Amino acid sequence: MTPKIMRQLWSVVETTQAKTLLQLDDASLVQWLVKQIKTQALLDCHETDFLSDYVQSRLALIRDLAHER
Numbered sequence: 001m002t003p004k005i006m007r008q009l010w011s012v013v014e015t016t017q018a019k020t021l022l023q024l025d026d027a028s029l030v031q032w033l034v035k036q037i038k039t040q041a042l043l044d045c046h047e048t049d050f051l052s053d054y055v056q057s058r059l060a061l062i063r064d065l066a067h068e069r
Contacts, residue, residue, distance in 0.1 A: 001050050005041055009055070012036045013062055021066035029062070030055045 012033060013021070024032060033055050034048060043051065055062070 001047060001054060005037060005043070005047070005051065006054075008037055008040050009033065009051070013065060018066040018069040021062060026056070026059055029059065033062075 016036075020032075021029065030052055034052050037043070037051060038048070
């Protein structure tokens with residue numbers, strides 16, 4: 001995953017309403033975030049899989065950030 005894609009992901013997390021991030025279950029949140037990035041960047045299947053795994057591993061952090069808002 002490139003630094004640009006990583007910045008885009010965290011930008012989406014920061015700009016998305018906290019309610020959206022908190023109301024989705026884990027699988028739906030991963031899919032939703034990956035879909036948001038795929039609309040901004042062309043990802044091959046390996047990058048998509050890596051991004052999904054990365055988001056999955058950071059769900060607790062994403063939810064903590066949303067709770068703080």
